[in-house]
Amino acid sequence: xxxxxxxxxxxxxxxxxxxxxxxxxxxxxxxxxxxxxxxxxxxxxxxxxxxxxxxxxxxxxxxxxxxxxxxxxxxxxxxxxxxxxxxxxxxxxxxxxxxxxxxxxxxxxxxxxxxxxxxxxxxxxxxxxxxxxxxxxxxxxxxxxxxxxxxxxxxxxxxxxxxxxxxxxxxxxxxx
Amino acid sequence: xxxxxxxxxxxxxxxxxxxxxxxxxxxxxxxxxxxxxxxxxxxxxxxxxxxxxxxxxxxxxxxxxxxxxxxxxxxxxxxxxxxxxxxxxxxxxxxxxxxxxxxxxxxxxxxxxxxxxxxxxxxxxxxxxxxxxxxxxxxxxxxxxxx
Numbered sequence: 001x002x003x004x005x006x007x008x009x010x011x012x013x014x015x016x017x018x019x020x021x022x023x024x025x026x027x028x029x030x031x032x033x034x035x036x037x038x039x040x041x042x043x044x045x046x047x048x049x050x051x052x053x054x055x056x057x058x059x060x061x062x063x064x065x066x067x068x069x070x071x072x073x074x075x076x077x078x079x080x081x082x083x084x085x086x087x088x089x090x091x092x093x094x095x096x097x098x099x100x101x102x103x104x105x106x107x108x109x110x111x112x113x114x115x116x117x118x119x120x121x122x123x124x125x126x127x128x129x130x131x132x133x134x135x136x137x138x139x140x141x142x143x144x145x146x147x148x149x150x151x152x153x154x155x156x157x158x159x160x161x162x163x164x165x166x167x168x169x170x171x172x173x174x175x176x
Numbered sequence: 177x178x179x180x181x182x183x184x185x186x187x188x189x190x191x192x193x194x195x196x197x198x199x200x201x202x203x204x205x206x207x208x209x210x211x212x213x214x215x216x217x218x219x220x221x222x223x224x225x226x227x228x229x230x231x232x233x234x235x236x237x238x239x240x241x242x243x244x245x246x247x248x249x250x251x252x253x254x255x256x257x258x259x260x261x262x263x264x265x266x267x268x269x270x271x272x273x274x275x276x277x278x279x280x281x282x283x284x285x286x287x288x289x290x291x292x293x294x295x296x297x298x299x300x301x302x303x304x305x306x307x308x309x310x311x312x313x314x315x316x317x318x319x320x321x322x323x
Contacts, residue, residue, distance in 0.1 A: 051225055158317070
């Protein structure tokens with residue numbers, strides 16, 4: 001994954017970069033599977049490696065294939081800034097409990113209740129689904145609205161272009 | 177122009193045959209993930225993306241116009257709203273049945289059956305919206321560059 005990340009930074013050809021981000025997502029999906037988060041891995045593989053790669057390629061087809069080179073004078077402040085940000089992020093993770101620690105706060109709050117009660121209350125073998133669709137259905141409703149709004153936004157910005165262009169063509173032809 | 181296009185199409189014969197072979201299975205797998213999300217990994221979101229991926233693959237190989245013949249614009253646009261409507265409709269239905277918003281216990285006599293039905297409907301709503309959103313966004317991008 002590190003290798004892919006470095007390659008993504010170094011390569012100037014955006015087509016290769018897009019393919020490499022797809023590879024990065026696939027590796028991330030493999031890591032999620034290793035952590036037993038199959039549902040998340042599923043989503044990462046389908047969205048990250050699949051659909052978003054295709055969307056990026058579609059964007060590339062509309063724009064240019066090569067990255068603009070930034071001037072060298074900006075490199076030093078950028079490096080300092082990213083090192084500081086990285087250090088702060090790593091410092092933030094120092095307080096976090098170890099992976100799989102049963103005493104971690106996230107396992108103490110509502111998780112035991114979901115795990116113990118969902119079989120009686122919902123009766124589904126997949127606890128992830130019962131948490132997502134039943135206990136946290138407000139959140140999922142919100143997510144659905146987010147996706148709906150995203151598609152609406154894309155439609156509003158570029159979705160109508162084709163029909164308008166067609167109409168313009170027809171007008172041009174009738175004038176000629 | 178026409179000859180060049182035919183030349184390109186001839187050279188994509190492997191892609192065309194393989195994708196024609198794969199697309200039904202992708203659709204079938206999407207449906208499996210949709211309806212089987214209660215028992216295994218997956219659910220509406222993943223199923224919607226997989227289902228949309230089949231159409232996107234078709235659009236990549238056979239072109240946007242042919243995909244638009246298979247899924248007209250009005251279907252995906254209506255589907256976007258229908259998915260959200262199903263989800264929110266389940267919530268409103270539970271309100272009318274005398275429970276809290278999105279409390280599925282009211283949907284059937286047995287609370288567990290109600291939960292099952294509610295989750296199934298809600299996942300269906302998510303799946304429809306996600307699938308239509310992905311197809312819409314992809315076709316909006318892909319259909320833009322052509323004259």
